[in-house]
Amino acid sequence: MIQSYSSRAPRLLLIYPATHRLGWERNFQLPYHSLQQVAAATPSHWEVTLVDELQDEVPYGRDYDLIGITAMTHQATHAYEIADRYRAEGVPVIMGGMHPTVLPEEALLHADAVVVGEAEPVMAGLLDDFLAGRLGRIYHAALPTDDLLRVPWARRDILEGKRYLTTQTIQASRGCPYDCDFCTVTPYFGNRFRYRDPADILAQIRSFPRKLVVFLDDNLLGDTAKARPILEGMAEMGIRWGSQTSLRFAEDPELLKLVARSGCIGLFVGIESVSGKYSNFSKASGSSTEADLIKRVRDAGIILEASFIFGFDDHDESVFENTLRFVREVSPGVPTFNLLTPYPGTAFFRRFQQEGRLLHTDWSRYNHSEVVFQPKLMTAERLQRGWQEARRETYTWPSIFSRVFSMPTHRLNCLAYNFLRKGPNTRRAKAGSPTIFAESIQGQGQNLSSDPSL
Template identity: 35%
Template sequence: MRLLFIAPPIGKMASKYLAPPLGIGILAGLTPNHYEIKFIDGNIEPVDILEGWDIVAITVSTPAAQAAFEIAKQYRKTGALIVIGGMHPTVMPEECLTYADVIFIGESEVTWGEFLKDFEEGSYKSVYKAQTEMNPLKIPRIPREIFSKRGYLVTKTVLMSRGCPNSCEFCLVKKIYGSAYRTREIAKIIEEIRSFPKGGMPVIVFVDDNIVGNREFAKEFFKALIPLRIKWFSQCSISIANDDELLDLAKKSGCIGLFIGFESIDENNLISNRKNVNKTSSFIEQINKIRKKKIIVHGAFIFGFENDNTEIFDKTLEFARKAKLDVANFGILVPYPGTPLYEKYSLENRIFDYQWKNYDAAHVVFTPHNMKPMELQQGQYYAMKKFYSWKNIVLRILANPSSLNIILNLSQINVVKELKKIVQESSFN
């Protein structure tokens, strides 16, 4: 049996931090040995149409959906069985069934083995829906040899947990991964880290939505990391700053940077979107506590919430300056299908663009409440351009000349160029 995995190109704006997709790696690890497996990542290489594959399995996020559908159409002509899983088929199953023979709803790791057994028996179903949440304790050895050795910004990536305890209106994590925050066995994670080859990019990235979603587990995990003497980067809630022991252990275990979703500096925006864990009045103090540990704070902000007007761009830039953020991203609010935000804006007839490729946090696809679409589009570019002016980049690098800070800042220069093109090409009625 021959099985081809494909990650379609997401687009220049949605693939700023390239790493091998561990979801595909897990599925490959769950596949019996009698399958010949190949993986093509459209974000770093061309997706050629190859003959002779029994199954072509495509992972599909919403921004990559249109590219995925085109790939599916081409591979269908070769006689391969087309399988689609990921975010988009979970929230838009009927659309995906137009292009696929089989779709997976929810965490495909749960039903992958059932599908392969059915396929070999010639009785596969068109829909495989996970009725339970994936048990991270059962994650197999990931055959990383299927991933390219070139093209990725980081290659040493590890999954520690699944899910997030929060329920933000604009986020799909709970829709995809369920309501429970689940963790792997610490010994297994340590074993995986020890298996990484020496050399290459020294930083390990934990690809979790919230690495401190369970504080007590995180503390035990960080303690176990200390003897390894690694350096690591991950994503977490700003609440890490509220627990001195947790933050101290993160530093001792090798944490050199954290991606933190502040989302907005307007408290009303956070409340209305159920981002209750964030309190704007505490942001500066919390950021200072993290930075005193010499941990990079990569802040993420979203423009376009109901309370935002054209003043939000300069206000957020001033906050980022005052907080001395090492790195920042300013994205446009996206009403992803499957979120409460999408349902709300659909009912209000505020969504005017259903081209999924534009659901990349760099295009305006809805009518904002307190500004025009073009004002929001231009405002994002303005904020990114100003934050990543050469003068500001140099000042931040001089303040923190670590290699990670240099890479993160310089990587945004091309993003700013792409945003300029988007503004120039934009037209709204």
Template identity: 40%
Template sequence: MKIILIAPVHRKQNFKRYFQIVPLNLMMIASLTPKDCEVEVLDENIDTIDYDSPVDLVGIGANTSEINRAYQICSEFRKRGVPVVIGGIHASALPDEAAQHADCVVIGEAEGLWEKVVVDFRKGTLAQFYQHQSFPDISKLPQPDREVLNSKRYLTKNVLQLSRGCPYHCIFCSATEFFGNTYRVRNEDQVIKEIERLDGDFMIFVDDNIFGDPGYAARLLQKMIPLKKKWVSQCTLRLADNSKLLNLAAKSGCMGMLIGVESISKDSLKASGKSIKFDRYKQMIQRILDSGIGVDGSFVFGFDNEDTSIFERTLEFIVKIKLPAATFSILTPYPGTQLMEKLEKEGRIIDRNWQHYRGTRAVFRPAKMTADQLEQGRAWIKQEFYSYLNIYKRVGFSGDYRLYLWLYNLLKRSGTTKGRRKKADNPHGCTIYQGLFA
């Protein structure tokens, strides 16, 4: 029996495809598949799908921005009589929609369900839906099958997940709806064994909050120190308040963290469900930077209290504190989130093309600016933040990881190509904002 597992394309095919990370979800599903099955993993960001290749069953995992393409792939295989199983965050949030395009929908986490899917398929009793009654125990997850992919085509194949679930209640977060509010962790000794088997010294932990259980994280980091690895992940600003954990993270080789700063607006933070006060942001970010750990601050624009001034005020703040890197997104009401429920009730959803649900398009009607102003403002701040002058002001030329930070900033700058051909409009209609550069 042959099974093909597919990751749909999620970005335009430009040079950034050479900086892909491996699809951990499909590598994990491959490891759950019975050993007498032939498994092929196709990452459409790199591979080309041969729809006429002999195959018995196809599995597809997709998030919301990838789901349209996933449905197209489903259609092509089903035309040829090949059954398709679909799963992932979007299909789990809208299983009835997904069932219109696939033969079977896996709702929620695959562990414990995928094995049953394969058994039922072999017996000819494949059900339309598979779902856990409770969130699965991940303490003894098998290691992902890293041999099913050609690792030379990726930035790294050393991608790991330690935990699932998040105790916080951010209104725009789909991960919490998918993984739940209970923080679950893998056995730390098994994680260490997995790390020891990895080739190379660089790792990416894809946890939504790697420090959700501080005690567990501290024990794991202590065991990682002798391994002399370098790694990145994401967490909350609360790391700054735990000096022991911060010190262990630095000693264990942490190079940088993606941190959900979200907004400089107190009202926006309150609306999003964040409890950290903005007044402490500068101090907390600086404390993390002083430990030798870089910060990529994630900012979201489009909350109801925000007008177009939010872009200039945010830029002024993050350049002033010399934030090493930043990620700028538009508030997006993903299916299944509190935000989607709220905006649907208010009749403010203006775009239901799932391909646009990637944080770069305004798919709802903002309260204090137009959708165009929201999109232009996001493009403008990204262009200004990643100008050569501002990269120099924030990063400089000396210190730990400066080469890494320059390369990272230049890679992020590449996304402003369109803006360089035609300068992004300042949200206030100005040609250029001079105040920051005086």
């Protein structure tokens, strides 16, 4: 049935599905950028509303003309439940994001249409088709062939009335040339860095009323030539910012100084493994070790959240003690441990599937906090337990204080950041029990978003 919109604007409801409930940590989350970008790509004659299920109830019923749902893999199962319910009530649903992009046919069992890839190139056409009553099944956004990322500013107005750590989030680049076996970013966003025009990025930052800015890039400093003008511009503004990046930027002492001078207070870096094939050490081009680089960043007064993954094929039981020793010796401001998770669309997923090593494909458990595959050199139970013990040991008060006091400045921020991590990391759960999932996702799933330094 084609609805007539002559008397009112068509209504689009965008939903971020929550896989768990949060307590007071709710106030330290970041808004989900994908849907702000989808809203920005939606023509202005549409009325757009956002439901963040961490804060809002999903308003089932027929008040909206079209529902748009985003899904990372661990959210997919619940996203499908929401989609099914709306469709049962006669409201059409579109889906997008990492998981529907990788498995569009699966998503189409629950949605009327799926956006494969980025929304910006296809959203207006999809909505026109919808209004004309000819909605297609798959809208495939081809990867652009040039290096300039052209996207509208994320819409902040749709966040009104919600509580977040900050709504001043921004994305400067997409894509990644490294194509790690465990990561979905390169197949999804392409194998090179695409940056926005620095003038546009700086203008967007200037439009923010407050000082704190969080970049949602994978690797803001990945292409240093392109990052420099952004950093130089920020240095003039007196802001404070945080991002995710690769540690290799710290090999250049001048760049590190510029990063600190531009107002950087926190960086999330993936160390992945302290030794072996999947160590980011082996990829660092210069002569410095990763430990040197971590110390350099810390001495520049920047809080480093260093993320480690357990479960690679060359990890045996010794990985836990080796990693903990590294953390004790090098003392990154905030260590984070994740379990290897073979996401669909990655080389790991394909390989583990071929080798018959996937324990199941219950997507709700693909969350970095539960072992979902058969490890090579230890049992799944040992991997799960080692991960939990490492988290607990790293977040005892003596460990926290030793990290805080190794910071030359920003000790209070570092303490607060560790405090926020402590809760989830030390909650007790019996290894192998079903409660592990419930407990661990509650804490671990909210990594950067509960980062007080950002």
